Amino acid sequence: MKTRALFIALALLLGTGHEPGAVVKAAEAGSAILPGNPLEGSQLFTDKGCLRCHAINGVGGVGGPELGQGILKRSLLDIAGVMWNHSPGMAHVIEERHVARPVFKAPEMASLLSFLYYIGSFDAPGDAATGERLFREKQCQTCHSLGGKGGKHGPALDNYSKYASPIYLSVGLWNRGKAMAGVMEALKISRPTFERNNIPDLFAYIRSFGRSVERIYAQPGSPRNGEKLFVAKRCVECHSVTPQGDPTRANLRARLIKGSLMTIAGAMWNHGPHMWGDMARRGIPMSPLTTEEMSDIIGYLYFLQFIDPPGVAERGRMVFQEKRCGQCHGSSEKGAPQGADFAKSDKLKTKSEKLRTQLEVVTEMWNHASTMEEKMLKESLEWPVFRGGEMADLMAYLVSLRAGK
Ligand code: HEC
Ligand code: HEC
Ligand code: HEC
Ligand code: HEC
Structure with a gap:
């Protein structure tokens, strides 16, 4: 498999462009972990050899489980836990x-x-036949034409067939949504909603009207930019995004936006009338979004679940005991410990300045896993397995030990 092959295969799948963006700068807690370009890690996935054993949506090697289909849709430290477990x-x-x-x-x-x-x-991938059915059932056809066939209340939609990604369609829907709703009301047509894969299916149908054209690609959204836009576009005035929420604003994190990108775009559309009403009351103008802005915002909403809720150090101390890390790490009373005491820096294998943040500790845990496995085998200790949330607590505890030294 050529180094760039996966990147390109995925870019095509997403209908995005082929150029990897800026390097992800990883910092610590909260939103600082949001990536600039989430596709970038696909290069590491290839370069570090993961692709030899794992396929993603059918692209890649065999030997390890297929990692597509959202099986790793968990927070950062929980995914690190899954990797550790295996x-x-x-x-x-x-x-x-x-x-x-x-x-x-x-x-x-x-x-x-x-x-x-x-x-x-x-x-x-959207299904054009399903899209054709939806185009009729959702009454798009009553107002829009494709290939010269259909209604004339709205613009012809053939123009959208030149695009490679359904993100363009979602932008058109969002920006014209309010005007469209007005015409629907006048014509007594009930406003359609979008579930599951509706938008990609509709898009696949529209796209089938532009068979031989050169496609226009979008860049993958930048969750990090999306976070800024969420403030700049005043979404934040009506929505909270922290795990604990805020009773005066609709929480977009607690609602677990777990769907694919276009399911999130669909959810935005579905709540349009409710949202416009609130906007009018609060005097917030409906500002149109560019394709790039839409990608960034949807990417951001998708990545909200990636941010771990803060771990609790006190619970982490119990995880440390339960998983028997203390058997080797720390000032064990019985016998000489084999791993270093996290509260002291002198015996650590890793340079101590590399063990300051949760991300650094979890990375070094992975890097030293094979030596630990050998030692555990010798001592007949079972390989410790992490469940959801445990890794976040453990990391909070270890970082608190490191800070105390
Ligand atoms: C030499 C083959 C091989 C390589 C290289 C490899 N893996 Fe794996 N991986 C496996 C096997 C085999 C399993 C299943 C192990 C098990 O279930 O205990 C697995 C399991 C996993 C799982 C858990 C999947 C699940 O469904 O729970 C993740 C995540 C994972 N690997 C990620 C990676 C990443 C990321 C890399 C590159 C850094 C990588 N693997 C490199 C063979 C490999
Ligand atoms: C009641 C008529 C009506 C129905 C039904 C309708 N639309 Fe529209 N649509 C319009 C009108 C009118 C506009 C232009 C609004 C404006 O003036 O900004 C529009 C605009 C659009 C745009 C933006 C077009 C552009 O050139 O920017 C898209 C995309 C779109 N509609 C898709 C759809 C889809 C998909 C459906 C079905 C799910 C649908 N519409 C159903 C009337 C309708
Ligand atoms: C004036 C207030 C207001 C503004 C500004 C606003 N929204 Fe909303 N939004 C709402 C309301 C009200 C709902 C419906 C919540 C409900 O159903 O309880 C909603 C719903 C949503 C949903 C669907 C949530 C779900 O659970 O399905 C999404 C996604 C969303 N908004 C995103 C955005 C984004 C992105 C922006 C900025 C571009 C934005 N909103 C701006 C008020 C607002
Ligand atoms: C059987 C003994 C043993 C157990 C149990 C054990 N470790 Fe280790 N650990 C070690 C050894 C030995 C090293 C140094 C590895 C090396 O030389 O590569 C190490 C290294 C580490 C490192 C890198 C720190 C450094 O010294 O650079 C981290 C982080 C770590 N372990 C975390 C844990 C956690 C968390 C647990 C419990 C889930 C755990 N370990 C359980 C023996 C153990």
Whole structure:
């Protein structure tokens, strides 16, 4: 598999352009982990050899499980936990095939985990036949024409067939949504809503009217820019995004926006009338979005679930005990500990300045996993397995130990 092949295969799947963007700069807590370009980690996925054993939506190697279909749609530290859980199973295959076990720098780990999360955002390819049916059933045809056939209340939609991604359609719907709703009301046509894969299906049908054209690609959305736009476009005045929320604003995090990108675009559309009403009351103008802005905002909303809720150090101390990390790490009373005490820096294998943040600690945990596995085998200790939220608590605890030293 050529290095760039996966990147390009995924870019085509998404209908995005082929150029990887700026390097993901990983910082610590909260929104600072939002990637600039979530596709970027696909290069690490190839370069670090993951692609030899894992396929994503059918592209890649065999030996490990297929990682597409959103099986890794969890927060950053939970995905790190899944990787850790499977480390011995992976190590076994790595040994058999004589490939090197991949190690990471912390920003690389963040970039890779963002990518693994991002895979879950891909819309299933649209189905033109379903789209044709929806175009009729949702009455688009009553007002819009395609290939010269259909109504004339709205503009012909053939123009959209030159695009490669349904994001363009979602932008047209969003920007013209209010005007469209007015015409619908006048004609007594009930306003359609979009579920599941409706938008990609409709788009596939529209696209079938422009068979031989050169497609126009979009860039993958930047969740990091999306966060800024969410403030600039005043979404933040009506929506909160933190896990604890705010009773005066509709929380977009608690609602678990778990769908693919176009399901999120559909959810935005569906709430249009409710939203416009609120906007009028609060004097917020409906500002149109460019394609890039729409991609960034949807990417941001998708990535809200990637941010771990803050871990609790006190719970993490219990995880540390339960998983028996203390058997080797820390000032064990019985016998000489083999791993270093996290509260002291002198015996750590990793340079101590690299163990300051949760991301750094979880990265080094992965990097040292094979040595730990050997030692655990010798001591007949079972490989510790993490469930949802445990890794965040453990990391909060370890970072608090590091800060205390
Ligand atoms: C030599 C083959 C091999 C390589 C290289 C490899 N893996 Fe795996 N991976 C496996 C196998 C085998 C499993 C299943 C192990 C198990 O279930 O215990 C697995 C499991 C996983 C899982 C858990 C999947 C699930 O459904 O729970 C994740 C996530 C994962 N690998 C990610 C990666 C990433 C990221 C890389 C590159 C840094 C990588 N793997 C490199 C073979 C490999
Ligand atoms: C009641 C008539 C009506 C129905 C039904 C309707 N539209 Fe529209 N649509 C319009 C009108 C009118 C406009 C132009 C609004 C404006 O003036 O900004 C429009 C604009 C659009 C645009 C933007 C076009 C552009 O050139 O920017 C898109 C995309 C679109 N509609 C898609 C759809 C789809 C998909 C459906 C079915 C789910 C649909 N419309 C159903 C009347 C309708
Ligand atoms: C004036 C207030 C207001 C503004 C500004 C606003 N919204 Fe909303 N939004 C709402 C309301 C009200 C709902 C419906 C909530 C409900 O159903 O309880 C909603 C619903 C949504 C939903 C659907 C949530 C779901 O659970 O399905 C999304 C997504 C959304 N808004 C995104 C945005 C984005 C992105 C922006 C900025 C471009 C924005 N909103 C700006 C008031 C607003
Ligand atoms: C059987 C002994 C053993 C157990 C149990 C163990 N470790 Fe380790 N750990 C080690 C050893 C030995 C090293 C140094 C590895 C090396 O030399 O590569 C290490 C290294 C580390 C590192 C990198 C720090 C450094 O020294 O650079 C982290 C982080 C870590 N372990 C976390 C954990 C956590 C969290 C647990 C519990 C889930 C755990 N370990 C359980 C033996 C163990």
